Amino acid sequence: MAIPLAFILLISVVDVNLPTTIHLGPLLVVAPALTASFGGPVMTGFVGAVAVVAQVMIAFLHGGIETLNHQVQIFALLAVSSVIFVYSYLRDRRVRQLAQVRSVSEAAQRVILRPLxxxxxxxxxxxxxxxxxxxxxxxxxxxxxxxxxxxxxxxxxxxxxxxxxxxxxxxxxxxxxxxxxxxxxxxxxxxxxxxxxxxxxxxxxxxxxxxxxxxxxxxxxxxxxxxxxxxxxxxxxxxxxxxxxxxxxxxxxxxxxxxxxxxxxxxxxxxxxxxxxxxxxxxxxxxxxxxxxxxxxxxxxxxxxxxxxxxxxxxxxxxxxxxxxxxxxxxxxxxxxxxxxxxxxxxxxxxxxxxxxxxxxxxxx
The missing domain is CATH 3.60.40.10 (PPM-type phosphatase domain)
Structure with missing residues (x-):
């Protein structure tokens, strides 16, 4: 959990201190994507929300939150984070189904092929x-x-x-x-x-x-x-x-x-x-x-x-x-x-x- 949050913090600090013509905000999408590889949908959604808030703060500190460029970046990050959240939810449900199937298989083994x-x-x-x-x-x-x-x-x-x-x-x-x-x-x-x-x-x-x-x-x-x-x-x-x-x-x-x-x-x-x-x-x-x-x-x-x-x-x-x-x-x-x-x-x-x-x-x- 600390790795994606540290990644968000690093990108935000560097982006704020760079000229307004350079935008690192799109890289924030890596944080929820990384979280989905090891965390569940709740954790993924939380990191995605933090990334969106960080993007808003970057736009505010750059004084251009009303500009179309920053608004598109915020909307794109929100959309991609939502997709990642849905993927994480579906994967988590699939993992639970697989665990149930595996437990049934183990029960069948114990009933049919009893341990000697x-x-x-x-x-x-x-x-x-x-x-x-x-x-x-x-x-x-x-x-x-x-x-x-x-x-x-x-x-x-x-x-x-x-x-x-x-x-x-x-x-x-x-x-x-x-x-x-x-x-x-x-x-x-x-x-x-x-x-x-x-x-x-x-x-x-x-x-x-x-x-x-x-x-x-x-x-x-x-x-x-x-x-x-x-x-x-x-x-x-x-x-x-x-x-x-x-x-x-x-x-x-x-x-x-x-x-x-x-x-x-x-x-x-x-x-x-x-x-x-x-x-x-x-x-x-x-x-x-x-x-x-x-x-x-x-x-x-x-x-x-x-x-x-x-x-x-x-x-x-x-x-x-x-x-x-x-x-x-x-x-x-x-x-x-x-x-x-x-x-x-x-x-x-x-x-x-x-x-x-x-x-x-x-x-x-």
């Missing part, structure tokens, strides 16, 4: 979500966790498309997962239930929206028992989870992949989980293709598997933070697709502390 618990059973969980749509906080990528009797189930998925246009399909799958995770004890039954929910929803939408018939959802569904150092995985067309075991990065890719959800109703026989070692101290990373398909300025994909060994000694929270920062550096600060990731760290159990890491002993079908 930091600790669930013997697991420490950390997650990140980067929406591709500007000013959005949630899009077509999704994740969820559910506590079951003796274990934890996690889902990560990616709806075809990106941004807010795919939000409804993401919400449907999340609701179906939260509802069915506690009712189906077997992982194949859960996957079959999710497949049916997505197919039914897309069939209903296809009646009014032709694009819905081309939609599908890739997903990875995992079941982590509390008392067994393993993880069961069903992969429905999704990038395979990565296991950080020591400095080794192992893709948990089932021998038999299922097609994405929504391309055709499959049976429980089609959804066969595969079991992989998941020992205390290991970190499993679930992620969407928005991460591995992110390109830098030269068109190179983000090398996720190559980056992870450098973070082998970090916990889940630090790993996610490093991944977030490194990914944005790789793409220059802006992603073209939604991106999500979950780091799950199995904590050591018992008083003896974490066991020594060993090379993985393979996987069982």
């Amino acid at each position: 618990p930091r600790r669930i059973g013997p697991l420490r969980i950390s997650s990140m979500y980067i929406a591709a749509t500007a000013e959005a906080h949630v899009g077509g990528d999704l994740y969820a966790a559910a506590r079951t009797v003796g274990g934890t189930r996690l889902l990560i998925g990616d709806v075809r498309g990106k941004g807010l246009g795919s939000l409804s399909d993401a919400a449907l799958l999340l609701c179906a997962f939260r509802e069915a995770s506690h009712r189906h004890s077997a992982l194949p039954k859960l996957a079959t239930h999710l497949e049916g929910s997505v197919c039914r929803n897309l069939t209903e939408l296809a009646e009014t929206n032709a694009i819905a018939s081309e939609c599908f959802v890739t997903a990875a569904i995992t079941d982590i028992p509390d008392r067994e150092p393993v993880v069961h995985v069903i992969d429905c067309g999704h990038p395979p989870p990565l296991l950080l075991h020591g400095e080794q990065v192992l893709p948990l890719e089932p021998r038999q992949k299922c097609p994405p959800l929504g391309l055709g109703e499959l049976t429980e026989e089609d959804h066969r989980p595969e079991t992989f070692p998941f020992e205390p101290g290991d970190i499993m990373l679930l992620y969407t293709d928005g991460i591995i398909e992110a390109r830098d300025g030269a068109g190179r994909f983000y090398p996720l598997a190559e980056r992870l060994p450098a973070w082998a000694d970090e916990d889940a929270d630090t790993l996610i933070r490093l991944l977030h920062d490194d990914l944005l550096r790789h793409v220059g600060g802006r992603l073209d697709d939604d991106a999500a990731a979950i780091a799950i760290q199995r904590l050591p159990t018992g008083p003896a502390g974490p066991p020594r890491r060993r090379a993985p002993g393979g996987r069982s079908p």
Whole structure:
């Protein structure tokens, strides 16, 4: 506020002390224009009024307030200051509307994409979500966790498309997962239930929206028992989870992949989980293709598997933070697709502390 007022004072003093043939009064319009860049309409209007008063005082002290030249300068300054005031008012209203939209977006994120618990059973969980749509906080990528009797189930998925246009399909799958995770004890039954929910929803939408018939959802569904150092995985067309075991990065890719959800109703026989070692101290990373398909300025994909060994000694929270920062550096600060990731760290159990890491002993079908 002091800067535009000082500017008015400086111009007025210099103008009064210059010959009457030199007029600096038109420069006073800079003061309300400058105020509009950081202040609201009230502040802008006040500075504009002070500038007009200063112009009148300059004309009075020059003894020419009745001259047409000074009258035109006063009228022009008043008109331009009024325009700036209106602009400031409209901009302030737009800023308030944007703040309301942002608050609605944040509320939608909390309702649809609930924050994952930091600790669930013997697991420490950390997650990140980067929406591709500007000013959005949630899009077509999704994740969820559910506590079951003796274990934890996690889902990560990616709806075809990106941004807010795919939000409804993401919400449907999340609701179906939260509802069915506690009712189906077997992982194949859960996957079959999710497949049916997505197919039914897309069939209903296809009646009014032709694009819905081309939609599908890739997903990875995992079941982590509390008392067994393993993880069961069903992969429905999704990038395979990565296991950080020591400095080794192992893709948990089932021998038999299922097609994405929504391309055709499959049976429980089609959804066969595969079991992989998941020992205390290991970190499993679930992620969407928005991460591995992110390109830098030269068109190179983000090398996720190559980056992870450098973070082998970090916990889940630090790993996610490093991944977030490194990914944005790789793409220059802006992603073209939604991106999500979950780091799950199995904590050591018992008083003896974490066991020594060993090379993985393979996987069982």
